[in-house]
Amino acid sequence: MTLYDKAVKCVDDAFQDKQKRHFERTVYWMEKFYPAYTTAHRIAAYSHDIERGIMKERDRQYLNKDFIRQHEEDRARLMAEFLKKEGADDDIIDKVKHLISRHEEGGDEEQNALKDADSVSYFETNAEMFVRKRAEQDGYEKVKGKLDWMFDRITSSAAKDAARANYEKWRKELDVAFKH
Ligand SMILES: [Fe+2]
Numbered sequence: 679m680t681l682y683d684k685a686v687k688c689v690d691d692a693f694q695d696k697q698k699r700h701f702e703r704t705v706y707w708m709e710k711f712y713p714a715y716t717t718a719h720r721i722a723a724y725s726h727d728i729e730r731g732i733m734k735e736r737d738r739q740y741l742n743k744d745f746i747r748q749h750e751e752d753r754a755r756l757m758a759e760f761l762k763k764e765g766a767d768d769d770i771i772d773k774v775k776h777l778i779s780r781h782e783e784g785g786d787e788e789q790n791a792l793k794d795a796d797s798v799s800y801f802e803t804n805a806e807m808f809v810r811k812r813a814e815q816d817g818y819e820k821v822k823g824k825l826d827w828m829f830d831r832i833t834s835s836a837a838k839d840a841a842r843a844n845y846e847k848w849r850k851e852l853d854v855a856f857k858h
C-alpha cells in the first residue's frame with residue numbers, strides 16, 4: 679500500500695466513506711490547478727478535512743473566522759500525526775501540513791490551489807446538502823453566506839470558471855426555496 683493509499687483509507691475510515699466524492703474531486707481539481715503536484719499535494723487534497731469522527735456540532739460555525747483557522751490547524755496537525763506514525767519523510771509531512779493549514783483561507787500559490795480545488799469540489803459535491811438540508815436549520819442568510827464565500831475566495835480564473843455554473847445553480851435554488 680502506498681502512503682497515498684494509506685492516507686485515503688485513514689480518511690475513509692474517519693468519515694465512514696461519507697465525503698468520499700468531495701475528497702476525490704478535490705484531488706482531481708488539485709491536479710488540474712497545480713500541475714507540479716507531488717504525493718504530498720494529493721494526500722493534502724484528499725485529507726484536507728480529516729476529522730477523528732463524523733462531523734461535530736462546532737462544524738456548523740462555518741462562517742466564523744476563528745473557527746476556520748482552528749479547523750485548518752486541527753486538520754493539519756491530525757494529518758501530520760498520522761503521517762509520522764506511518765513513517766513518512768519529514769519533507770512530505772511538512773508539505774501536507776503547510777497545505778492543509780491554509781486550505782480554507784489560502785496563502786501562497788499551492789495553498790491557493792488547494793483552496794480553489796476545495797471550492798470547485800464543494801459546489802459539485804456538498805453545496806446541495808447545504809441548500810436542501812442545512813438551509814432549513816441554519817437559515818437563508820447563513821447558507822447564502824457560505825455559498826458566496828466559497829465562490830468569492832477562489833483565486834484563479836480557471837477555478838472560477840470551473841465552479842461558476844454550479845455556484846449559480848445552487849444560489850438560484852436557494853433563492854427559489856426561500857422566495858427571494
Ligand atoms: Fe475544510
Ligand SMILES: [Fe+2]
Pocket residue numbers: 700726727796800
Ligand atoms: Fe473540503
